[in-house]
Amino acid sequence: MTADLVRLEGVHTHIGQYHILQGVDLVVPEGELTVLLGRNGAGKTTCLRTIMGLWQPSAGRLTWRGREIGGWATPDIARLGIAYVPESMGIFADLTVAENMVLAARAGRPDPRRLDWIFGFFPALRKFWDFPAGVLSGGQKQMLSIARAVIEPRDLILVDEPTKGIAPAIIEAMIGAFRELKRGGTTILLVEQNFRFAASLGDGVAVMDDGRIVHAGRMADLAADAALQTRLLGLSLDQHQ
Amino acid sequence: MISLLSGDRPRSAVLSVILLAILVVLAAAPFAFPGAQALNTAAKICVFVILVASYDLLIGYAGIVSFAHTMFYGIGGYGVGLALYGWGATWVSVFGGLALALGLGIVLALAIGLFSLRVRAIFFAMITLAVASAFAILASQLSGFTGGEDGRSFRVPPELRPAFKLFEEPVLGLDITGKVLTYYILFATALALFLLALRVVNSPFGSVLKAIRENDFRTEALGYRTVVFRTKVNCLAAAMAVVAGGLNALWLRYTGPDTTLSFAIMLDILLMVVIGGMGTLYGAVIGATLFIVAQNYLQKLMAVGAAATEGIPLVPHLIHPDRWLLWLGILFVASVYFFPTGIVGRFRKAGPH
Amino acid sequence: MSETLSDPTASAGSAAASASASAVPVEPIPRLPHDRLPLLILPVIAGVSFLLIGDPTTWITLTLAGLAMGMMIFVIASGLTLVFGLMDVLNFGHGAFISVGAYLAMTALIPLAGWVQVDDLALNLAALGIAAGVAMAGTAALGYAFERVIVMPVYGQHLKQILVTMGGLIIAEQMIHVVWGGEQKSMALPAGLRGAILFGDVAVEKFRLVAVGVGLVVFLGMVLVLNRTRLGLLIRAGVENVEMVEALGYRVKRLFVMVFAAGSALAGLGGTLWAFYRETMTAALGSEVMVMVFIVIIIGGLGSVGGCFLGALLVALTANYVGFLAPKIALASNILLMAGILLWRPNGLYPVAKR
Numbered sequence: 001m002t003a004d005l006v007r008l009e010g011v012h013t014h015i016g017q018y019h020i021l022q023g024v025d026l027v028v029p030e031g032e033l034t035v036l037l038g039r040n041g042a043g044k045t046t047c048l049r050t051i052m053g054l055w056q057p058s059a060g061r062l063t064w065r066g067r068e069i070g071g072w073a074t075p076d077i078a079r080l081g082i083a084y085v086p087e088s089m090g091i092f093a094d095l096t097v098a099e100n101m102v103l104a105a106r107a108g109r110p111d112p113r114r115l116d117w118i119f120g121f122f123p124a125l126r127k128f129w130d131f132p133a134g135v136l137s138g139g140q141k142q143m144l145s146i147a148r149a150v151i152e153p154r155d156l157i158l159v160d161e162p163t164k165g166i167a168p169a170i171i172e173a174m175i176g177a178f179r180e181l182k183r184g185g186t187t188i189l190l191v192e193q194n195f196r197f198a199a200s201l202g203d204g205v206a207v208m209d210d211g212r213i214v215h216a217g218r219m220a221d222l223a224a225d226a227a228l229q230t231r232l233l234g235l236s237l238d239q240h241q
Numbered sequence: 242m243i244s245l246l247s248g249d250r251p252r253s254a255v256l257s258v259i260l261l262a263i264l265v266v267l268a269a270a271p272f273a274f275p276g277a278q279a280l281n282t283a284a285k286i287c288v289f290v291i292l293v294a295s296y297d298l299l300i301g302y303a304g305i306v307s308f309a310h311t312m313f314y315g316i317g318g319y320g321v322g323l324a325l326y327g328w329g330a331t332w333v334s335v336f337g338g339l340a341l342a343l344g345l346g347i348v349l350a351l352a353i354g355l356f357s358l359r360v361r362a363i364f365f366a367m368i369t370l371a372v373a374s375a376f377a378i379l380a381s382q383l384s385g386f387t388g389g390e391d392g393r394s395f396r397v398p399p400e401l402r403p404a405f406k407l408f409e410e411p412v413l414g415l416d417i418t419g420k421v422l423t424y425y426i427l428f429a430t431a432l433a434l435f436l437l438a439l440r441v442v443n444s445p446f447g448s449v450l451k452a453i454r455e456n457d458f459r460t461e462a463l464g465y466r467t468v469v470f471r472t473k474v475n476c477l478a479a480a481m482a483v484v485a486g487g488l489n490a491l492w493l494r495y496t497g498p499d500t501t502l503s504f505a506i507m508l509d510i511l512l513m514v515v516i517g518g519m520g521t522l523y524g525a526v527i528g529a530t531l532f533i534v535a536q537n538y539l540q541k542l543m544a545v546g547a548a549a550t551e552g553i554p555l556v557p558h559l560i561h562p563d564r565w566l567l568w569l570g571i572l573f574v575a576s577v578y579f580f581p582t583g584i585v586g587r588f589r590k591a592g593p594h
Numbered sequence: 595m596s597e598t599l600s601d602p603t604a605s606a607g608s609a610a611a612s613a614s615a616s617a618v619p620v621e622p623i624p625r626l627p628h629d630r631l632p633l634l635i636l637p638v639i640a641g642v643s644f645l646l647i648g649d650p651t652t653w654i655t656l657t658l659a660g661l662a663m664g665m666m667i668f669v670i671a672s673g674l675t676l677v678f679g680l681m682d683v684l685n686f687g688h689g690a691f692i693s694v695g696a697y698l699a700m701t702a703l704i705p706l707a708g709w710v711q712v713d714d715l716a717l718n719l720a721a722l723g724i725a726a727g728v729a730m731a732g733t734a735a736l737g738y739a740f741e742r743v744i745v746m747p748v749y750g751q752h753l754k755q756i757l758v759t760m761g762g763l764i765i766a767e768q769m770i771h772v773v774w775g776g777e778q779k780s781m782a783l784p785a786g787l788r789g790a791i792l793f794g795d796v797a798v799e800k801f802r803l804v805a806v807g808v809g810l811v812v813f814l815g816m817v818l819v820l821n822r823t824r825l826g827l828l829i830r831a832g833v834e835n836v837e838m839v840e841a842l843g844y845r846v847k848r849l850f851v852m853v854f855a856a857g858s859a860l861a862g863l864g865g866t867l868w869a870f871y872r873e874t875m876t877a878a879l880g881s882e883v884m885v886m887v888f889i890v891i892i893i894g895g896l897g898s899v900g901g902c903f904l905g906a907l908l909v910a911l912t913a914n915y916v917g918f919l920a921p922k923i924a925l926a927s928n929i930l931l932m933a934g935i936l937l938w939r940p941n942g943l944y945p946v947a948k949r
Binding site for chain 2: 684686744747748752753754756757758760761762763764765767768769771772776881884885888889891892896925926928929932933936937940
C-alpha cells in the first residue's frame with residue numbers, strides 16, 4: 001500500500017456565516033488519482049480550497065505527509081509541492097501565455113524539455129505563446145491552467161472540474177496528460193462532475209454530499225456497480241452521461 | 242412613545258437614560274442655562290444631531306462613505322443666508338432660500354449618485370471629495386456673491402431677533418426672546434428629523450438598505466436596483482444636511498466657508514458618527530453631544546496642560562490647543578479599530594434591555 | 595525577485611519560436627484589440643486649445659507648463675493607483691507622504707545650502723538629488739510603517755480603510771506641525787534652476803524641464819520594471835488575481851508592503867518636486883494635491899499605471915488651457931473632464947481586468 005499524502009480528519013470549514021464542510025474525512029494516497037464526486041454545492045471546491053489554505057479550517061486535522069498544515073498560509077502550502085487548478089482557471093488575462101508559464105515556474109524559467117512535453121499535449125499553447133492569455137478560448141485557458149500547474153514537477157495537483165464546458169478533443173488531451181503525470185508519480189485530486197471522464201482516470205473515489213464524505217472506495221468498484229452509482233450520484237450522473 | 246421611535250428602541254437601560262437626559266437638557270436648555278455660550282452649545286448639538294444622523298443614513302445604513310456632506314450643509318447655509326442677505330430679512334427669504342438650497346442639493350446629490358454609485362463604492366468617496374473641494378473653492382472665489390472667505394452676515398426676520406419678545410412677562414424667569422424662539426425652532430426640527438430618520442431606517446426601504454450594506458450582489462439578485470436605493474438615500478441625507486445648514490445660518494446670523502464648508506467639519510461629522518456608533522442613529526445623538534461638549538471644554542484643558550509643561554521638549558507642542566486635531570485623529574483611528582460599534586454598540590453589548 | 599527576464603520565447607526553447615513562425619494558421623489568430631482611442635483625447639484637447647488660443651508662443655508655454663505639472667502629478671499618483679490595483683486599498687492618507695516628502699527634502703537641503711546657492715548646475719542637481727533621495731527614503735520607511743500599523747488590519751474592508759487612512763492623514767499632518775511648526779515654509783530653487791531658457795520666442799522655466807525629465811524617468815522605469823522583471827510580473831499578476839499568485843507559491847504579503855513603501859517613496863519624490871514648483875509649503879501641501887490625484891486615477895482607471903500617466907497629462911493640460919481661456923471655470927474643468935470621461939467609460943479610460 002502507498003502512504004497517505006494528504007489526510008483530512010473531521011475538517012470543518014466556515015465561509016462567513018455558512019458552515020460548508022461539516023466534518024470531512026478524506027485520504028489522498030500518494031501516486032494515485034483520487035476523484036471527488038458529488039452534486040453542486042456539496043462542498044467539493046471548498047474541500048480543495050481548504051487543502052490549499054485559501055479557506056482556513058475551523059476544526060479538524062489537515063495533514064501533509066503526516067504533518068499538520070491546517071492554518072498555514074497558501075504560499076507555504078504551495079511550496080510543499082502542491083499546485084492548484086481552480087474552477088475559474090485563474091488565468092492572468094493581461095499576461096501573455098509565456099508570462100503565465102514563467103510565473104508558474106518558481107525556479108525562474110520553465111525547463112524547455114518539460115515545456116516541449118506540455119506542448120505535445122496542448123499544442124495551442126505553443127502557437128499562442130506570446131499572446132495575452134485573455135484572448136485564448138475557454139479550452140485553451142484550461143490547457144494553460146493545467147500547464148501552469150505541471151510546469152515544474154509537483155507532488156500533488158488539485159484540479160477543479162477541468163472538463164466543464166470543454167470540447168471533447170481537449171478532454172482527450174487532458175486524459176493523456178493526467179495519465180502521464182500519474183505514471184511519473186504525481187498524485188492528483190480531481191473534482192469532477194463528468195463521470196465517464198472521472199471513471200476513466202480514477203484510482204480511488206470519494207463522494208461528497210452536504211459537506212461530508214458519504215462514500216469512499218475504489219473507482220473500479222463504483223464504475224461496476226450501477227445501483228451504487230444511482231444511489232450516490234442520482235440524477236447528476238444521467239445529466240452528464 | 243415607542244411608535245414615535247418606529248419600534249426601534251435604544252435597547253439598553255443606560256443608553257435610554259442618557260438619551261432621555263440629553264433630550265430633557267436640550268429641551269430645557271434656555272431655562273436651565275441662561276448663558277450665551279451654553280445656549281450656543283445646545284444649538285450646535287441640535288444642528289449636528291441632524292447632520293450626523295443624516296450622515297449615519299449613508300455610512301451606517303447604506304455603507305457608503307461621502308466626503309460631500311459639508312457641501313450640502315454649506316448649500317443650506319448659503320441658501321438661507323444669501324437669501325436673507327439679498328432679499329431682505331423676511332420669512333419669504335428664509336423659506337425661499339431653503340427651497341432653492343434643497344433643490345440644488347438634491348439635484349447635486351442625484352448627479353453625484355448617478356455618476357459614482359453605479360460603479361465601485363470607492364469611487365463615491367473619491368468623487369464626493371473632489372466635488373466638495375471644488376465647491377468649497379468656488380464658494381470662496383465667487384466673493385461678489387458669497388462674500389468669499391469673509392462670508393456674509395445678515396439680519397433674520399424680526400421674530401427671531403434677540404430684541405423680540407413673545408410675551409410681555411418672563412416665563413419661568415426667562416424672557417422668550419427671538420433667540421429663544423430660534424433655539425426652539427432648531428430643537429423641534431432636529432427632533433422631528435431624527436424621528437423621521439428612525440422611521441426611514443425601520444421601514445421596508447431601510448431593510449433593503451441594510452441588505453445592500455451586507456451584500457449588494459445578493460440584494461441586486463433579489464431584484465432590487467441597488468443604485469436606485471443608494472441614490473435615494475443619498476438624496477435624503479443631502480436634503481437633511483441642507484436643512485441643518487439652513488438652521489445653523491439662522492442661529493449664527495452668518496454664513497461663511499469656515500462654518501459650513503470646511504473639511505474640518507467633515508472630519509468632526511466622521512468622528513461623531515464613529516464614536517457614537519455607526520448604523521444606530523442613536524449614536525448620532527450621543528456622538529454629537531459628547532463631541533461638542535468635549536470640544537468646548539477639552540481645548541481649554543489642553544491650553545492649561547501646554548502652559549504647565551512649558552520647557553519640556555515636544556510635550557507642550559503635542560498638547561497645544563492647536564493640536565486638538567492630532568488627538569482627534571488618534572482617537573478616530575483607535576475607535577475604528579477597537580470600538581467599531583461605538584458607544585451605543587458598547588452599551589447594547591454590556592447591559593440588559 | 596528582481597532578476598531580469600530574458601525573452602521567454604528564447605528560454606522556452608527554439609521549438610516555440612519556430613512553431614509560431616511556421617505554423618499553418620488553422621485557427622484565426624486572436625488579436626487583443628489595442629485600445630488606442632483614449633490616447634487620441636490628448637492631441638484633440640491640445641489641438642482644439644491651439645485653435646482657441648491662437649498664439650503659438652502662449653500655447654507652447656501653456657503646454658510645457660501642463661506637461662511639467664502632469665508629470666509631477668503622475669509621480670505622486672502612480673504609487674497610489676498601483677497600491678490600489680494590487681492590494682485593493684485606496685489610501686486616503688497618500689497626501690501625508692507628499693507633505694512629509696517635501697518637509698524632509700527641505701530639511702535635507704539645510705546643510706546643503708552652499709550647493710543650492712552656488713551657480714553650478716552639477717552641484718545644484720546633486721543637492722536636488724540628495725534632497726529627493728532623503729525624501730524618498732523617509733517616506734518609504736513611513737509607508738512601511740503605515741502599511742503594517744494602519745492598513746494591514748483592514749485589508750478587504752473598504753469602509754474601514756477609508757476611515758483609518760483618513761485618520762492616518764490627519765495624524766501625519768498634525769505631526770508635521772509638531773515637528774516642523776505650523777507656519778508656511780519656503781523652498782528655494784537651486785540657483786542654476788531658477789529662471790527660464792529661451793527657445794526662440796518661447797521661455798521655458800528650467801525647473802519644468804527637470805520635472806518633465808523626472809516624470810519621464812519614473813514612467814519609463816515603472817514600465818520597465820512592470821514588463822521586464824519578475825517582480826513586475828508578480829505585481830501585474832497580483833493586480834489581476836492575488837489569490838492565484840499565492841496559490842502559485844508567492845508570499846504576496848511581502849510584495850504588498852514593498853509596493854506600498856515604493857508607492858509612498860514616489861509620493862515623497864512627487865512632494866519634493868511639487869514643493870520646489872510651488873516654492874512654499876504647509877502641512878496641507880499633500881492633501882491639496884490629492885483632489886487632483888484622485889481625479890487623475892479615476893480618469894485613468896483605478897490600478898492602471900498607463901491610465902494614470904494619460905490621466906495626469908489630460909488633467910494638467912486641461913487645467914492649464916482652461917485657466918488661460920476661461921479662468922472662471924478653471925476650477926470646475928477637472929470635475930467636468932472627469933464627468934465627461936466617466937460618462938463615456940464608467941470605469942475610467944483603462945480599467946484593470948479583475949479576476
